[in-house]
Amino acid sequence: MNAPLTTVIPSPAPVLLPIEGETAFFPVRRVYCVGRNYADHAIEMGHDPSREPPFFFQKNPDNLLVSGDFPYPPLSSDVHHEVELVVALRSGGADIPVEQALDCVYGYGVGIDFTRRDLQGEAKKLGRPWEIGKAFEHSAPVSTLVPATHAGHPDKGGIWLMRNGEAAQRGDLSQMIWKVPEIIAELSKLFTLAPGDVIMTGTPAGVGPVARGDRISCAVDGVATLTLKVI
Numbered sequence: 001m002n003a004p005l006t007t008v009i010p011s012p013a014p015v016l017l018p019i020e021g022e023t024a025f026f027p028v029r030r031v032y033c034v035g036r037n038y039a040d041h042a043i044e045m046g047h048d049p050s051r052e053p054p055f056f057f058q059k060n061p062d063n064l065l066v067s068g069d070f071p072y073p074p075l076s077s078d079v080h081h082e083v084e085l086v087v088a089l090r091s092g093g094a095d096i097p098v099e100q101a102l103d104c105v106y107g108y109g110v111g112i113d114f115t116r117r118d119l120q121g122e123a124k125k126l127g128r129p130w131e132i133g134k135a136f137e138h139s140a141p142v143s144t145l146v147p148a149t150h151a152g153h154p155d156k157g158g159i160w161l162m163r164n165g166e167a168a169q170r171g172d173l174s175q176m177i178w179k180v181p182e183i184i185a186e187l188s189k190l191f192t193l194a195p196g197d198v199i200m201t202g203t204p205a206g207v208g209p210v211a212r213g214d215r216i217s218c219a220v221d222g223v224a225t226l227t228l229k230v231i
Contacts, residue, residue: 015061017088017198018144019107020224026088026106026145029196031059032187033084033113033134037177037202054178054186057130059113064198065141069229072212073136076116081210082203083161083169083218085154086111087180088145092193101181102153104193110224111142112161112216113200117209140200143224151223155179159204161218171204173220178202 016025035055072079090106113134120133156174160167178186183201187193210216210230219225 012062015064015066017064017066017109017142020144020146020150022147027196028061028064028198029194030191031061031064031140031198031200032191033057033059033200034178034183034202037183038171038175038204039177040171040175040205054183056187056190057134059135059140059200061198063135063137063139064111065138065228069231070112070114070141070210070216071138071231072210073114073116073139076118078116078118079210080115080117080207081161081163081168081216081218082113082115082207083159084111084113084200084203085109085159085173085180085220085223086142086145087183087199087201089184089193089197089199090195092188092195092197094188094192096185096188096193098181098185101184102148104184105148105153105180106195107145107147108151108154108220108223109143109145110159110218110220110226111140111200112218112226113203114139114141114210115207141226141228142198143226146224153180154220154223157223158221159219160221161206161216163208163210164215167206168208169204169206169218171206175204176202
């Protein structure tokens with residue numbers, strides 16, 4: 001028998017998302033994010049959504065915050081919330097046809113793409129990648145996943161976020177410029193998708209700053225909810 005593999009440093013712990021009604025967990029491979037996928041948010045950020053193809057960036061799997069409160073990050077004084085539908089894949093591939101894309105989906109959740117807006121803005125001005133504004137520790141709190149066998153494949157319904165009990169973001173999944181099957185198909189042209197990939201599908205209008213002490217609640221109606229405190 002072959003000897004077990006050893007590593008020169010401890011192996012990183014896997015990132016595991018809880019699943020509603022299950023004792024097993026969903027292991028995360030990669031985290032893809034869709035930029036400016038709601039027209040009203042694209043407009044509020046100064047862009048014309050009718051002229052833009054979808055574009056993507058990544059967070060790191062260990063940026064996902066699966067429990068606990070959100071720690072306000074260093075080097076920023078302008079951190080914004082962005083509530084998003086989260087899609088978890090059970091299979092993948094390259095050049096996936098739109099008609100087959102939903103077959104790849106394991107389940108759904110809700111998450112927040114926290115963004116160091118000031119650092120992102122500086123990167124945009126310099127034509128640099130956005131990672132310093134997007135891919136920082138704990139920047140993507142996510143809810144428990146709900147299998148598609150329970151939630152179906154939602155393509156309409158409310159998506160919202162409240163800050164300290166007041167409405168901040170409210171939209172509808174039907175307002176997404178690129179729908180979930182199209183996102184998967186387009187993404188698979190650029191990357192070979194695989195089981196364990198997670199996709200954050202964009203945010204509606206109303207993004208805004210958070211401060212320490214804020215209490216945040218958000219949901220995709222009929223799918224999942226998430227609550228946390230900014231600390």
